[in-house]
Amino acid sequence: MLxxxxxxNATRKPIREALERKDVAFLLEEAKKQEAAGAHFLDVNAGTEAEKEIENLPWLVELLQDAVNIPLCLDTANDEALARALRVYRKGEVMINSFTAEARRIEAVLPLAQEHKAYVVGLAMGDGGIPETVADRLKLVERLVQATEDYGIPRERLFIDPLVVPIGTDQRQGRVFLETLQALKQEFPGVRTICGLSNISFGMPNRRLLNRTFLALCIGYGLDAAIVDPLDQELMAVLFAALALTGQDEFCMNYIAAYRSGKLCS
Structure with missing residues:
Protein backbone atom coordinates (compact mmCIF):
# COMPACT_ATOMS: atom_id res chain seq x y z
CA MET A 1 0.00 0.00 0.00
CA LEU A 2 1.26 3.44 -0.93
CA ASN A 9 0.08 21.44 2.98
CA ALA A 10 -0.45 25.18 3.11
CA THR A 11 -3.89 24.76 4.66
CA ARG A 12 -1.98 23.83 7.83
CA LYS A 13 -1.00 26.99 9.69
CA PRO A 14 2.64 25.97 10.42
CA ILE A 15 3.25 25.21 6.74
CA ARG A 16 1.53 28.40 5.56
CA GLU A 17 3.67 30.47 7.91
CA ALA A 18 6.82 28.60 6.92
CA LEU A 19 6.08 29.31 3.26
CA GLU A 20 5.52 33.00 3.97
CA ARG A 21 8.90 33.36 5.67
CA LYS A 22 10.64 30.81 3.40
CA ASP A 23 11.71 28.75 6.41
CA VAL A 24 13.90 26.22 4.60
CA ALA A 25 15.02 24.35 7.72
CA PHE A 26 11.47 23.77 8.97
CA LEU A 27 10.18 22.56 5.61
CA LEU A 28 13.13 20.24 5.05
CA GLU A 29 12.65 18.75 8.51
CA GLU A 30 8.96 18.09 7.77
CA ALA A 31 9.87 16.33 4.53
CA LYS A 32 12.62 14.19 5.99
CA LYS A 33 10.55 13.13 9.02
CA GLN A 34 7.76 11.90 6.78
CA GLU A 35 10.14 9.95 4.56
CA ALA A 36 11.74 8.34 7.64
CA ALA A 37 8.27 7.38 8.91
CA GLY A 38 7.63 5.27 5.81
CA ALA A 39 6.03 7.56 3.21
CA HIS A 40 6.28 6.51 -0.44
CA PHE A 41 5.28 9.88 -1.92
CA LEU A 42 5.57 13.35 -0.42
CA ASP A 43 2.48 15.46 -1.02
CA VAL A 44 3.34 19.10 -1.73
CA ASN A 45 0.55 21.66 -1.49
CA ALA A 46 1.29 25.40 -1.60
CA GLY A 47 -2.29 26.54 -2.12
CA THR A 48 -3.05 29.73 -0.25
CA GLU A 49 -3.72 32.44 -2.83
CA ALA A 50 -3.56 31.77 -6.57
CA GLU A 51 -0.73 34.20 -7.33
CA LYS A 52 1.33 33.04 -4.37
CA GLU A 53 0.81 29.39 -5.29
CA ILE A 54 2.18 29.96 -8.78
CA GLU A 55 5.44 31.07 -7.17
CA ASN A 56 5.45 28.89 -4.05
CA LEU A 57 4.75 25.47 -5.57
CA PRO A 58 7.77 25.49 -7.94
CA TRP A 59 9.88 26.90 -5.10
CA LEU A 60 8.80 24.05 -2.81
CA VAL A 61 9.46 21.46 -5.49
CA GLU A 62 12.99 22.78 -6.08
CA LEU A 63 13.63 22.81 -2.34
CA LEU A 64 12.32 19.34 -1.52
CA GLN A 65 13.04 17.14 -4.51
CA ASP A 66 16.71 16.66 -3.68
CA ALA A 67 16.18 16.55 0.08
CA VAL A 68 14.30 13.23 0.03
CA ASN A 69 14.67 10.02 -1.94
CA ILE A 70 10.94 9.54 -2.46
CA PRO A 71 9.04 11.18 -5.35
CA LEU A 72 6.68 14.11 -4.94
CA CYS A 73 2.93 14.35 -5.32
CA LEU A 74 2.03 17.76 -6.72
CA ASP A 75 -1.23 18.72 -5.04
CA THR A 76 -2.90 21.69 -6.70
CA ALA A 77 -6.02 22.83 -8.54
CA ASN A 78 -4.02 25.69 -10.08
CA ASP A 79 -3.12 24.75 -13.68
CA GLU A 80 -0.34 27.31 -14.02
CA ALA A 81 1.23 26.35 -10.70
CA LEU A 82 1.19 22.70 -11.76
CA ALA A 83 2.78 23.42 -15.14
CA ARG A 84 5.53 25.53 -13.56
CA ALA A 85 6.22 22.93 -10.87
CA LEU A 86 6.56 20.16 -13.46
CA ARG A 87 9.03 22.28 -15.44
CA VAL A 88 11.46 22.36 -12.52
CA TYR A 89 10.84 18.77 -11.36
CA ARG A 90 13.70 16.43 -12.21
CA LYS A 91 13.23 13.28 -10.13
CA GLY A 92 11.39 11.40 -12.85
CA GLU A 93 8.55 9.61 -11.07
CA VAL A 94 5.82 12.03 -10.02
CA MET A 95 2.16 12.03 -9.01
CA ILE A 96 -0.35 14.74 -9.96
CA ASN A 97 -3.20 15.35 -7.54
CA SER A 98 -5.70 15.88 -9.10
CA PHE A 99 -8.28 16.18 -11.90
CA THR A 100 -12.06 15.81 -11.96
CA ALA A 101 -14.59 14.68 -14.56
CA GLU A 102 -15.06 18.31 -15.62
CA ALA A 103 -13.93 18.86 -19.21
CA ARG A 104 -11.74 21.84 -18.34
CA ARG A 105 -9.83 19.87 -15.69
CA ILE A 106 -9.34 16.91 -18.01
CA GLU A 107 -8.01 19.20 -20.75
CA ALA A 108 -5.70 21.04 -18.33
CA VAL A 109 -4.22 18.14 -16.38
CA LEU A 110 -4.10 15.04 -18.57
CA PRO A 111 -1.82 16.47 -21.29
CA LEU A 112 0.69 17.26 -18.53
CA ALA A 113 0.30 13.80 -17.02
CA GLN A 114 0.85 12.26 -20.45
CA GLU A 115 3.90 14.41 -21.16
CA HIS A 116 5.59 13.66 -17.83
CA LYS A 117 4.46 10.01 -17.61
CA ALA A 118 2.96 10.88 -14.24
CA TYR A 119 0.71 8.99 -11.91
CA VAL A 120 -2.51 10.95 -11.74
CA VAL A 121 -5.33 11.13 -9.20
CA GLY A 122 -8.87 11.35 -10.54
CA LEU A 123 -11.62 12.62 -8.25
CA ALA A 124 -15.14 11.16 -8.54
CA MET A 125 -16.78 14.53 -8.92
CA GLY A 126 -18.00 16.64 -11.82
CA ASP A 127 -19.82 19.85 -12.58
CA GLY A 128 -22.45 19.04 -9.96
CA GLY A 129 -19.96 18.41 -7.14
CA ILE A 130 -19.68 15.11 -5.27
CA PRO A 131 -22.52 12.68 -6.01
CA GLU A 132 -24.33 11.22 -3.02
CA THR A 133 -24.77 7.68 -4.35
CA VAL A 134 -22.47 4.85 -5.35
CA ALA A 135 -24.05 4.58 -8.80
CA ASP A 136 -23.57 8.26 -9.60
CA ARG A 137 -19.95 8.21 -8.47
CA LEU A 138 -19.27 5.19 -10.67
CA LYS A 139 -20.64 7.06 -13.69
CA LEU A 140 -18.03 9.76 -13.10
CA VAL A 141 -15.31 7.18 -12.54
CA GLU A 142 -16.14 5.72 -15.96
CA ARG A 143 -15.60 9.18 -17.46
CA LEU A 144 -12.26 9.55 -15.64
CA VAL A 145 -11.05 6.14 -16.83
CA GLN A 146 -12.10 6.85 -20.41
CA ALA A 147 -10.37 10.23 -20.37
CA THR A 148 -7.04 8.78 -19.24
CA GLU A 149 -7.31 6.05 -21.88
CA ASP A 150 -7.98 8.71 -24.52
CA TYR A 151 -4.69 10.35 -23.53
CA GLY A 152 -2.80 7.05 -23.59
CA ILE A 153 -2.23 6.95 -19.84
CA PRO A 154 -2.07 3.32 -18.62
CA ARG A 155 -4.60 2.23 -16.02
CA GLU A 156 -1.87 1.37 -13.55
CA ARG A 157 -0.92 5.07 -13.50
CA LEU A 158 -4.43 6.16 -12.59
CA PHE A 159 -5.51 6.42 -8.96
CA ILE A 160 -9.22 7.04 -8.41
CA ASP A 161 -10.33 8.91 -5.30
CA PRO A 162 -14.01 8.01 -4.63
CA LEU A 163 -13.99 11.00 -2.25
CA VAL A 164 -14.43 10.88 1.49
CA VAL A 165 -17.25 13.05 2.84
CA PRO A 166 -17.23 13.76 6.60
CA ILE A 167 -19.59 11.57 8.58
CA GLY A 168 -20.26 14.63 10.73
CA THR A 169 -22.31 16.05 7.85
CA ASP A 170 -23.88 12.76 6.71
CA GLN A 171 -23.48 9.58 8.76
CA ARG A 172 -24.08 7.41 5.65
CA GLN A 173 -20.99 8.62 3.84
CA GLY A 174 -18.50 6.19 5.37
CA ARG A 175 -20.52 3.28 3.98
CA VAL A 176 -21.05 5.03 0.64
CA PHE A 177 -17.29 5.43 0.28
CA LEU A 178 -16.59 1.79 1.12
CA GLU A 179 -19.26 0.49 -1.24
CA THR A 180 -17.97 2.75 -4.02
CA LEU A 181 -14.46 1.46 -3.40
CA GLN A 182 -15.58 -2.15 -3.64
CA ALA A 183 -17.66 -1.61 -6.80
CA LEU A 184 -14.92 0.41 -8.46
CA LYS A 185 -12.38 -2.40 -7.98
CA GLN A 186 -14.80 -4.86 -9.59
CA GLU A 187 -15.88 -2.71 -12.55
CA PHE A 188 -12.53 -1.13 -13.48
CA PRO A 189 -9.82 -3.76 -13.04
CA GLY A 190 -6.30 -2.38 -13.05
CA VAL A 191 -7.32 1.04 -11.75
CA ARG A 192 -5.94 1.81 -8.31
CA THR A 193 -7.62 3.72 -5.51
CA ILE A 194 -6.60 6.47 -3.12
CA CYS A 195 -8.26 8.81 -0.63
CA GLY A 196 -7.66 11.72 1.70
CA LEU A 197 -8.42 9.61 4.74
CA SER A 198 -8.74 12.23 7.49
CA ASN A 199 -11.67 13.96 5.77
CA ILE A 200 -13.91 11.26 7.26
CA SER A 201 -13.51 12.64 10.79
CA PHE A 202 -13.76 16.38 10.12
CA GLY A 203 -15.76 18.11 12.84
CA MET A 204 -15.87 15.05 15.08
CA PRO A 205 -14.24 14.45 18.50
CA ASN A 206 -11.29 12.06 18.79
CA ARG A 207 -10.55 12.30 15.09
CA ARG A 208 -7.55 10.01 15.24
CA LEU A 209 -9.66 7.09 16.48
CA LEU A 210 -12.06 7.51 13.56
CA ASN A 211 -9.19 7.85 11.10
CA ARG A 212 -7.46 4.68 12.29
CA THR A 213 -10.65 2.64 12.25
CA PHE A 214 -11.62 3.92 8.81
CA LEU A 215 -8.17 3.07 7.44
CA ALA A 216 -8.55 -0.55 8.54
CA LEU A 217 -11.98 -0.74 6.89
CA CYS A 218 -10.70 0.82 3.67
CA ILE A 219 -7.83 -1.65 3.44
CA GLY A 220 -10.34 -4.48 3.82
CA TYR A 221 -12.34 -3.03 0.92
CA GLY A 222 -9.30 -2.79 -1.35
CA LEU A 223 -7.82 0.69 -0.94
CA ASP A 224 -4.41 0.91 -2.65
CA ALA A 225 -3.08 4.24 -1.36
CA ALA A 226 -3.89 6.80 1.31
CA ILE A 227 -3.00 10.42 1.87
CA VAL A 228 -2.25 10.43 5.60
CA ASP A 229 0.07 11.68 8.31
CA PRO A 230 2.83 9.04 8.56
CA LEU A 231 3.96 10.57 11.87
CA ASP A 232 0.75 9.26 13.45
CA GLN A 233 2.36 6.12 14.87
CA GLU A 234 -0.92 4.55 15.98
CA LEU A 235 -2.41 4.98 12.51
CA MET A 236 0.68 3.44 10.90
CA ALA A 237 0.49 0.52 13.34
CA VAL A 238 -3.12 -0.11 12.27
CA LEU A 239 -1.98 -0.03 8.65
CA PHE A 240 0.65 -2.75 9.24
CA ALA A 241 -1.87 -4.86 11.14
CA ALA A 242 -4.64 -4.47 8.56
CA LEU A 243 -2.35 -5.40 5.67
CA ALA A 244 -1.24 -8.51 7.55
CA LEU A 245 -4.82 -9.50 8.43
CA THR A 246 -6.07 -9.10 4.84
CA GLY A 247 -3.29 -11.21 3.32
CA GLN A 248 -1.46 -8.30 1.73
CA ASP A 249 1.77 -8.78 3.68
CA GLU A 250 3.62 -11.90 2.55
CA PHE A 251 4.50 -14.09 5.56
CA CYS A 252 3.60 -10.97 7.65
CA MET A 253 7.17 -9.85 7.17
CA ASN A 254 6.41 -6.10 7.13
CA TYR A 255 4.35 -6.42 10.31
CA ILE A 256 7.16 -8.33 12.03
CA ALA A 257 9.76 -5.83 10.83
CA ALA A 258 7.63 -2.95 12.11
CA TYR A 259 7.34 -4.67 15.50
CA ARG A 260 11.08 -5.25 15.74
CA SER A 261 11.81 -1.63 14.88
CA GLY A 262 9.39 -0.33 17.51
CA LYS A 263 6.82 1.05 15.07
CA LEU A 264 3.87 -0.86 16.52
CA CYS A 265 1.94 0.62 19.42
CA SER A 266 0.68 -1.73 22.12
Whole structure:
Protein backbone atom coordinates (compact mmCIF):
# COMPACT_ATOMS: atom_id res chain seq x y z
CA MET A 1 0.00 0.00 0.00
CA LEU A 2 1.26 3.44 -0.93
CA UNK A 3 1.47 6.12 1.73
CA UNK A 4 1.29 9.70 0.47
CA UNK A 5 2.50 11.97 3.26
CA UNK A 6 0.10 14.85 3.81
CA UNK A 7 1.82 17.27 6.20
CA UNK A 8 3.36 19.74 3.73
CA ASN A 9 0.08 21.44 2.98
CA ALA A 10 -0.45 25.18 3.11
CA THR A 11 -3.89 24.76 4.66
CA ARG A 12 -1.98 23.83 7.83
CA LYS A 13 -1.00 26.99 9.69
CA PRO A 14 2.64 25.97 10.42
CA ILE A 15 3.25 25.21 6.74
CA ARG A 16 1.53 28.40 5.56
CA GLU A 17 3.67 30.47 7.91
CA ALA A 18 6.82 28.60 6.92
CA LEU A 19 6.08 29.31 3.26
CA GLU A 20 5.52 33.00 3.97
CA ARG A 21 8.90 33.36 5.67
CA LYS A 22 10.64 30.81 3.40
CA ASP A 23 11.71 28.75 6.41
CA VAL A 24 13.90 26.22 4.60
CA ALA A 25 15.02 24.35 7.72
CA PHE A 26 11.47 23.77 8.97
CA LEU A 27 10.18 22.56 5.61
CA LEU A 28 13.13 20.24 5.05
CA GLU A 29 12.65 18.75 8.51
CA GLU A 30 8.96 18.09 7.77
CA ALA A 31 9.87 16.33 4.53
CA LYS A 32 12.62 14.19 5.99
CA LYS A 33 10.55 13.13 9.02
CA GLN A 34 7.76 11.90 6.78
CA GLU A 35 10.14 9.95 4.56
CA ALA A 36 11.74 8.34 7.64
CA ALA A 37 8.27 7.38 8.91
CA GLY A 38 7.63 5.27 5.81
CA ALA A 39 6.03 7.56 3.21
CA HIS A 40 6.28 6.51 -0.44
CA PHE A 41 5.28 9.88 -1.92
CA LEU A 42 5.57 13.35 -0.42
CA ASP A 43 2.48 15.46 -1.02
CA VAL A 44 3.34 19.10 -1.73
CA ASN A 45 0.55 21.66 -1.49
CA ALA A 46 1.29 25.40 -1.60
CA GLY A 47 -2.29 26.54 -2.12
CA THR A 48 -3.05 29.73 -0.25
CA GLU A 49 -3.72 32.44 -2.83
CA ALA A 50 -3.56 31.77 -6.57
CA GLU A 51 -0.73 34.20 -7.33
CA LYS A 52 1.33 33.04 -4.37
CA GLU A 53 0.81 29.39 -5.29
CA ILE A 54 2.18 29.96 -8.78
CA GLU A 55 5.44 31.07 -7.17
CA ASN A 56 5.45 28.89 -4.05
CA LEU A 57 4.75 25.47 -5.57
CA PRO A 58 7.77 25.49 -7.94
CA TRP A 59 9.88 26.90 -5.10
CA LEU A 60 8.80 24.05 -2.81
CA VAL A 61 9.46 21.46 -5.49
CA GLU A 62 12.99 22.78 -6.08
CA LEU A 63 13.63 22.81 -2.34
CA LEU A 64 12.32 19.34 -1.52
CA GLN A 65 13.04 17.14 -4.51
CA ASP A 66 16.71 16.66 -3.68
CA ALA A 67 16.18 16.55 0.08
CA VAL A 68 14.30 13.23 0.03
CA ASN A 69 14.67 10.02 -1.94
CA ILE A 70 10.94 9.54 -2.46
CA PRO A 71 9.04 11.18 -5.35
CA LEU A 72 6.68 14.11 -4.94
CA CYS A 73 2.93 14.35 -5.32
CA LEU A 74 2.03 17.76 -6.72
CA ASP A 75 -1.23 18.72 -5.04
CA THR A 76 -2.90 21.69 -6.70
CA ALA A 77 -6.02 22.83 -8.54
CA ASN A 78 -4.02 25.69 -10.08
CA ASP A 79 -3.12 24.75 -13.68
CA GLU A 80 -0.34 27.31 -14.02
CA ALA A 81 1.23 26.35 -10.70
CA LEU A 82 1.19 22.70 -11.76
CA ALA A 83 2.78 23.42 -15.14
CA ARG A 84 5.53 25.53 -13.56
CA ALA A 85 6.22 22.93 -10.87
CA LEU A 86 6.56 20.16 -13.46
CA ARG A 87 9.03 22.28 -15.44
CA VAL A 88 11.46 22.36 -12.52
CA TYR A 89 10.84 18.77 -11.36
CA ARG A 90 13.70 16.43 -12.21
CA LYS A 91 13.23 13.28 -10.13
CA GLY A 92 11.39 11.40 -12.85
CA GLU A 93 8.55 9.61 -11.07
CA VAL A 94 5.82 12.03 -10.02
CA MET A 95 2.16 12.03 -9.01
CA ILE A 96 -0.35 14.74 -9.96
CA ASN A 97 -3.20 15.35 -7.54
CA SER A 98 -5.70 15.88 -9.10
CA PHE A 99 -8.28 16.18 -11.90
CA THR A 100 -12.06 15.81 -11.96
CA ALA A 101 -14.59 14.68 -14.56
CA GLU A 102 -15.06 18.31 -15.62
CA ALA A 103 -13.93 18.86 -19.21
CA ARG A 104 -11.74 21.84 -18.34
CA ARG A 105 -9.83 19.87 -15.69
CA ILE A 106 -9.34 16.91 -18.01
CA GLU A 107 -8.01 19.20 -20.75
CA ALA A 108 -5.70 21.04 -18.33
CA VAL A 109 -4.22 18.14 -16.38
CA LEU A 110 -4.10 15.04 -18.57
CA PRO A 111 -1.82 16.47 -21.29
CA LEU A 112 0.69 17.26 -18.53
CA ALA A 113 0.30 13.80 -17.02
CA GLN A 114 0.85 12.26 -20.45
CA GLU A 115 3.90 14.41 -21.16
CA HIS A 116 5.59 13.66 -17.83
CA LYS A 117 4.46 10.01 -17.61
CA ALA A 118 2.96 10.88 -14.24
CA TYR A 119 0.71 8.99 -11.91
CA VAL A 120 -2.51 10.95 -11.74
CA VAL A 121 -5.33 11.13 -9.20
CA GLY A 122 -8.87 11.35 -10.54
CA LEU A 123 -11.62 12.62 -8.25
CA ALA A 124 -15.14 11.16 -8.54
CA MET A 125 -16.78 14.53 -8.92
CA GLY A 126 -18.00 16.64 -11.82
CA ASP A 127 -19.82 19.85 -12.58
CA GLY A 128 -22.45 19.04 -9.96
CA GLY A 129 -19.96 18.41 -7.14
CA ILE A 130 -19.68 15.11 -5.27
CA PRO A 131 -22.52 12.68 -6.01
CA GLU A 132 -24.33 11.22 -3.02
CA THR A 133 -24.77 7.68 -4.35
CA VAL A 134 -22.47 4.85 -5.35
CA ALA A 135 -24.05 4.58 -8.80
CA ASP A 136 -23.57 8.26 -9.60
CA ARG A 137 -19.95 8.21 -8.47
CA LEU A 138 -19.27 5.19 -10.67
CA LYS A 139 -20.64 7.06 -13.69
CA LEU A 140 -18.03 9.76 -13.10
CA VAL A 141 -15.31 7.18 -12.54
CA GLU A 142 -16.14 5.72 -15.96
CA ARG A 143 -15.60 9.18 -17.46
CA LEU A 144 -12.26 9.55 -15.64
CA VAL A 145 -11.05 6.14 -16.83
CA GLN A 146 -12.10 6.85 -20.41
CA ALA A 147 -10.37 10.23 -20.37
CA THR A 148 -7.04 8.78 -19.24
CA GLU A 149 -7.31 6.05 -21.88
CA ASP A 150 -7.98 8.71 -24.52
CA TYR A 151 -4.69 10.35 -23.53
CA GLY A 152 -2.80 7.05 -23.59
CA ILE A 153 -2.23 6.95 -19.84
CA PRO A 154 -2.07 3.32 -18.62
CA ARG A 155 -4.60 2.23 -16.02
CA GLU A 156 -1.87 1.37 -13.55
CA ARG A 157 -0.92 5.07 -13.50
CA LEU A 158 -4.43 6.16 -12.59
CA PHE A 159 -5.51 6.42 -8.96
CA ILE A 160 -9.22 7.04 -8.41
CA ASP A 161 -10.33 8.91 -5.30
CA PRO A 162 -14.01 8.01 -4.63
CA LEU A 163 -13.99 11.00 -2.25
CA VAL A 164 -14.43 10.88 1.49
CA VAL A 165 -17.25 13.05 2.84
CA PRO A 166 -17.23 13.76 6.60
CA ILE A 167 -19.59 11.57 8.58
CA GLY A 168 -20.26 14.63 10.73
CA THR A 169 -22.31 16.05 7.85
CA ASP A 170 -23.88 12.76 6.71
CA GLN A 171 -23.48 9.58 8.76
CA ARG A 172 -24.08 7.41 5.65
CA GLN A 173 -20.99 8.62 3.84
CA GLY A 174 -18.50 6.19 5.37
CA ARG A 175 -20.52 3.28 3.98
CA VAL A 176 -21.05 5.03 0.64
CA PHE A 177 -17.29 5.43 0.28
CA LEU A 178 -16.59 1.79 1.12
CA GLU A 179 -19.26 0.49 -1.24
CA THR A 180 -17.97 2.75 -4.02
CA LEU A 181 -14.46 1.46 -3.40
CA GLN A 182 -15.58 -2.15 -3.64
CA ALA A 183 -17.66 -1.61 -6.80
CA LEU A 184 -14.92 0.41 -8.46
CA LYS A 185 -12.38 -2.40 -7.98
CA GLN A 186 -14.80 -4.86 -9.59
CA GLU A 187 -15.88 -2.71 -12.55
CA PHE A 188 -12.53 -1.13 -13.48
CA PRO A 189 -9.82 -3.76 -13.04
CA GLY A 190 -6.30 -2.38 -13.05
CA VAL A 191 -7.32 1.04 -11.75
CA ARG A 192 -5.94 1.81 -8.31
CA THR A 193 -7.62 3.72 -5.51
CA ILE A 194 -6.60 6.47 -3.12
CA CYS A 195 -8.26 8.81 -0.63
CA GLY A 196 -7.66 11.72 1.70
CA LEU A 197 -8.42 9.61 4.74
CA SER A 198 -8.74 12.23 7.49
CA ASN A 199 -11.67 13.96 5.77
CA ILE A 200 -13.91 11.26 7.26
CA SER A 201 -13.51 12.64 10.79
CA PHE A 202 -13.76 16.38 10.12
CA GLY A 203 -15.76 18.11 12.84
CA MET A 204 -15.87 15.05 15.08
CA PRO A 205 -14.24 14.45 18.50
CA ASN A 206 -11.29 12.06 18.79
CA ARG A 207 -10.55 12.30 15.09
CA ARG A 208 -7.55 10.01 15.24
CA LEU A 209 -9.66 7.09 16.48
CA LEU A 210 -12.06 7.51 13.56
CA ASN A 211 -9.19 7.85 11.10
CA ARG A 212 -7.46 4.68 12.29
CA THR A 213 -10.65 2.64 12.25
CA PHE A 214 -11.62 3.92 8.81
CA LEU A 215 -8.17 3.07 7.44
CA ALA A 216 -8.55 -0.55 8.54
CA LEU A 217 -11.98 -0.74 6.89
CA CYS A 218 -10.70 0.82 3.67
CA ILE A 219 -7.83 -1.65 3.44
CA GLY A 220 -10.34 -4.48 3.82
CA TYR A 221 -12.34 -3.03 0.92
CA GLY A 222 -9.30 -2.79 -1.35
CA LEU A 223 -7.82 0.69 -0.94
CA ASP A 224 -4.41 0.91 -2.65
CA ALA A 225 -3.08 4.24 -1.36
CA ALA A 226 -3.89 6.80 1.31
CA ILE A 227 -3.00 10.42 1.87
CA VAL A 228 -2.25 10.43 5.60
CA ASP A 229 0.07 11.68 8.31
CA PRO A 230 2.83 9.04 8.56
CA LEU A 231 3.96 10.57 11.87
CA ASP A 232 0.75 9.26 13.45
CA GLN A 233 2.36 6.12 14.87
CA GLU A 234 -0.92 4.55 15.98
CA LEU A 235 -2.41 4.98 12.51
CA MET A 236 0.68 3.44 10.90
CA ALA A 237 0.49 0.52 13.34
CA VAL A 238 -3.12 -0.11 12.27
CA LEU A 239 -1.98 -0.03 8.65
CA PHE A 240 0.65 -2.75 9.24
CA ALA A 241 -1.87 -4.86 11.14
CA ALA A 242 -4.64 -4.47 8.56
CA LEU A 243 -2.35 -5.40 5.67
CA ALA A 244 -1.24 -8.51 7.55
CA LEU A 245 -4.82 -9.50 8.43
CA THR A 246 -6.07 -9.10 4.84
CA GLY A 247 -3.29 -11.21 3.32
CA GLN A 248 -1.46 -8.30 1.73
CA ASP A 249 1.77 -8.78 3.68
CA GLU A 250 3.62 -11.90 2.55
CA PHE A 251 4.50 -14.09 5.56
CA CYS A 252 3.60 -10.97 7.65
CA MET A 253 7.17 -9.85 7.17
CA ASN A 254 6.41 -6.10 7.13
CA TYR A 255 4.35 -6.42 10.31
CA ILE A 256 7.16 -8.33 12.03
CA ALA A 257 9.76 -5.83 10.83
CA ALA A 258 7.63 -2.95 12.11
CA TYR A 259 7.34 -4.67 15.50
CA ARG A 260 11.08 -5.25 15.74
CA SER A 261 11.81 -1.63 14.88
CA GLY A 262 9.39 -0.33 17.51
CA LYS A 263 6.82 1.05 15.07
CA LEU A 264 3.87 -0.86 16.52
CA CYS A 265 1.94 0.62 19.42
CA SER A 266 0.68 -1.73 22.12
Missing amino acids: IVAERI
